[in-house]
Amino acid sequence: MTQDGNRSKDTEEILCSQCSPSLSTALRNILRLDLPLPIQDSADVDELERDIDALLDGCQLAVDGYLRVMDTLRNARNAGCAKINRLPDELLEKIFSHLIKTATFRYRGSAACITPTLVCRRWRDVALSCPRLWCAISVDGEMEMEMVDTLLRRSQSLPIDLDVNCVRAGRTQFLSTDALQRVLEELPHTRHLMLFLDKRYYSFLEAFIPQPSSALESVYIVLEPGDAPVSFPMFAGHLYPALRIVQCINGPSAAVLSFACSSITSVDLYTPDDSQDLRNEFIDAIRRMPNLETFEIRDPHWMFWFPDGDFIEDIVITSPTISLPNLRNLRLDARNVDIFWILAHIDISPQTNVHLVVDGNFACMTVNTSALLQDRLRHIAQVLLKDGYSYHCAYHVVADTLMRGRLQNIHLWTVPDADREANLTDPNMMPNGQLHLAFGSMDDVDGMSVFLDALPLREVVALQVLDIGLKNPRFR
Structure with missing residues (x-):
């Protein structure tokens, strides 16, 4: 503490805003009058000084601890970067x-x-x-x-x-x-x-x-769910000769259709409620993308206006099929009628991995349309399951993360003769040329049979049953 007439001012500058109010009024008055401290106030100051010293010691310990941590991190960084440096x-x-x-x-x-x-x-x-x-x-x-x-x-x-x-x-x-x-x-x-x-x-x-x-090279569009459907007429494939990948979540489907051009190799589409029938426009867009390698579409029923009830008329396919020789991955997550509409318009190559996820909304189909779908599935199975080779089957049921019940999964894939006795391949790590079916409903047996009856399951030489999570699974 200074001995001049500015002792009060110096003290107020030294003490912080939290410590200064803790001093008694008598102590501040004594400091201003330059009088000796009473014994009681002197004891208070000593206690305050001890608290301050303890706080300073704690801060110093914390600083020392942080310095040690920084040294450790610095040494670890130097050791880890020594070779790369x-x-x-x-x-x-x-x-x-x-x-x-x-x-x-x-x-x-x-x-x-x-x-x-x-x-x-x-x-x-x-x-x-x-x-x-x-x-x-x-x-x-x-x-x-x-x-x-x-x-x-x-x-x-x-x-x-x-x-x-x-x-x-x-x-x-x-x-x-x-x-x-x-x-x-x-x-x-x-x-x-x-x-x-x-x-x-x-x-x-x-x-x-x-x-x-x-x-x-790539465009990824995500619209906030609930927004009114919009189109992007400003997008046009001929403006982007290097464009290869288009992904669109929550629409607009019209934007993806406008992108369609020969340079596109990958399309991933999740459509919203577009309130318009784009079935034929969608097929025309696929026709403009002959070099597709990956094609995924989910819930196309919003732009495929097929009714959920009984069909009054059969679905008639009038346009020629589309050749996609480079297609390696095809994933359709839709109703059975939507899947039929797409499969009926494209040719599957032996190298294509076909992944069909039939949701729980099994749209009713006329007898003739169901027969056409089964014929198409048989043709796909014949293309994928090559003559002269054995093929294996895996069956399992898993819980759906979207709480839609359980998904029944069936995998079919060919195996060269040399690997006939080998262990079954992991269905998630299969080579090109496989067929994977997943059903989002456990109840609609008739809807599932439209798909299963078209597959040559009797010719399976090996069956792999994974942990299906059911106590009493029934097979027939």
């Missing part, structure tokens, strides 16, 4: 680029490129000098214009991966319109485009699309 800068760049790609940029967003810059000075220098690390741009409610400018500047005009995320955890995010407009200006240089949208941001897309792009 011997690599030249060019290989480090490739490693960083690979790690960022495998991290799935739509989850890590624009922050994925920051991690390598935090390890050490060399990694920071390498990362800052590698434009490929700065090509993933994710615009969400936290993205600011300065970050967008930094990423675009460091990417040095390379093709970018653009993620526009207007929805998080089911709630609409309010995006910076400046940042959104800035990244949409880069659409001609976008390689992968991901759109998580609600309707309030459609006007931005309409203003910037269509823009021809020779770099665009």
Whole structure:
């Protein structure tokens, strides 16, 4: 404590806002009058000093503990990076680029490129000098214009991966319109485009699309459930000659149909309630994609207007079938009538893996239509289950994660003669040329029999029954 006339002021500056009010009024008065402390107040000050000393000791222990943790982490980092640090800068760049790609940029967003810059000075220098690390741009409610400018500047005009995320955890995010407009200006240089949208941001897309792009390779569209169906007429396949992959969740189906062109190799479609019959348009779109390798569609009954009740007329197929020689994976999750509509229009190659998931809504079919479906299934089985080979079967029942009951799964696949005595293959790791049926209902035996009666199950040479979770399974 000072001995001059400013003792009161100095004391107030030293004491924090929490300690100062704890001093008694008498103590503050004594400090101002420069009088000796009473014995009682002197004891209070001593106790306060001991508390402060104890607090300082605790803080010092915590700091020492954090320093030890930092030393441990630093040593572990140095030990873990010792070998990789011997690599030249060019290989480090490739490693960083690979790690960022495998991290799935739509989850890590624009922050994925920051991690390598935090390890050490060399990694920071390498990362800052590698434009490929700065090509993933994710615009969400936290993205600011300065970050967008930094990423675009460091990417040095390379093709970018653009993620526009207007929805998080089911709630609409309010995006910076400046940042959104800035990244949409880069659409001609976008390689992968991901759109998580609600309707309030459609006007931005309409203003910037269509823009021809020779770099665009994949498009992933997710609409917020409950939004009114919309179409994207600004999307047109001829504008994107390099486009190969199209995924659309919750619609709009019309957007996927507009994308259809010969360069497309993969389509994953989950349709909403479009309130329009697009059966024929859908087949025409498949016809415009002859190089398809992967084709998945779920719940197409929203755009295939087949009634759920009895059909008044038989379904008639008038157009020629579509040849898809490169198709390797076909997955249809739909009613039996929807599955028939698609299978009746395409040719299956011996290398195709056919995965049919028949949901619990078994639409009624006329006798003639059921017969046509069975004929088509027999033809597919003959194509996949090659002559001169044995084939095996696996049957199991699993609980459906969507609480729709249990899924009955049947796998059929061919096995070369040399492997006839080998153990049955894991159904999830089968080679090309397999048939997988899954039924979402345990009750509609007649609906299941439409599929099962068409399969040559009597010719199975080996049967694998997995843990089906049923106490008394019945086979007939």
